[in-house]
Amino acid sequence: MDPPKGLHAFFTRRDNFVLSTSLWPANERTLLREATVRQLLVDAATHHPHQLALVAPDGNRRWTYAELLDDVHRVAATLLEEFDPGQGIVLDPDTPDRAHVVRLACAVAGLPLIQGGSDDALTVDSADVHARAAQTTAQPQALPQIGPEHPVTTSAGGEIVLTHRALVNCGLLVAERLAAGPSDVWLADPAADNGPALPGLEVLATCGTYIPASPAAVDLTGLITAQRVSILDAVPPDLLAVKDRPLASGSALRVVISRAPRMSPEVAAYVETDLAAELATVFGVPGVTAAMCASYSEDSLDDRIHTVGRPLAHTAVLVAGPDDATPLPCGTEGRVLTRGIGAMTGDGDWIDTGRRGSMDTRGHLTIASDI
Secondary structure, three states: OOOOOOHHHHHHHHHHOOOOOOEEOOOOOOOOOOOOHHHHHHHHHHHOOOOEEEEOOOOOOEEEHHHHHHHHHHHHHHHOOOOOOOOOEEEEOOOHHHHHHHHHHHHHHOOOEEEOOOOOOEEEEHHHHHHHHOOOOOOHHHOOOOOOOOEEEEEOOOOOEEEHHHHHHHHHHHHHHOOOOOOOEEEEOOOOOOOOOOOOHHHHHOOOEEEEOOHHHOOHHHHHHHOOOOEEEOOOOOHHHHOOOOOOOOOOOOEEEEOOOOOOHHHHHHHHHHOOOEEEEEEEOOOOOOEEEEOOOOOOHHHHHHOOOEEOOOEEEEEEOOOOOOEOOOOOOEEEEEEEOOEOOOOOOOEEEEEEEEEOOOOOEEEEEEO
16 A cells, blocks of 8 residues: 555645644644554555565575565464464564564564563574474464554563554655655665664565665675665664765665764765765654654755654654643753654553654754753
8 A cells, every 4th residue: 555645745735834832743634554564565465476575685585575475474373383472572683684574473473572672571583483484384364363453562561562553654654754665675774773663664565675784784885786775774873984985876876864863964965965865864762652753855954964854644742841741942952752653552641752852843853862
């Protein structure tokens, strides 16, 4: 399914809207998709069965969407031989590509991944489960009925739960801001700081191609050129180290995502001038929210360097003082609170992100520090 229509136009019309306080109300005029991770996979395999879905960093293993769905079903069936639906688990990753398959399989099997780990949680060895799944014939009809309200990730204590509804829609909304689609090839570090709760979901939501790899572990510019990477997610800390290895002429790279609260002007200039790509910002707080804010392509470079953009649809953000949820005047630094689709706790209350920041009259959020 394509991302919700009309979202970009709605916010563009609000460019001239002036906030009186540091409260951005949730835009609930856009439709949410009531879907699960498995439904995204099934849709992709149905409509784009031969589209390349996943590529190992070394290029030696590749999955089409039809193959990925089959592999995820087999791994999910294997996991359910050992675990009961609803059990929280911790993933011991193998290679980034196989770990991605296991993460998706956990979502399909109803096994929430515990963010940040837990001493008491059961651990899944992705290499072992892949080896056992190779001997399993998938029986999709035997998989549990997982709904949009079921958790995909949870905190160790269970206080913060991110559901299928939350992650699917945040993936769609982020992809819409980036104008991403099936032709895009994403190179993303699944272990990046401030990365998404379920890496690669924006790619799945738009039927793109996902290459999970740490930029430090690969020949970055060589991989971008060889695999025709169009979206780099996210900016590696040592990006300037590759300045002496320029991209080949005709590079497909068009967007470089920063998930950090702010960006070095030197790095931003390198992205936009040397790489001839657009710097985009996507921001969330791992263990607390999915994506909260993102930039638009028409935002100024200064906004994309110094702010994390504006809130996504169905996400409210406010900057408040130390004692309550009363919005502060625009430009005043305080606690950053949020509620909405990407901060699902089940009660709709404001969640303290653990960050301090300020909001300008246009709704752009600046993150100053951790609390």
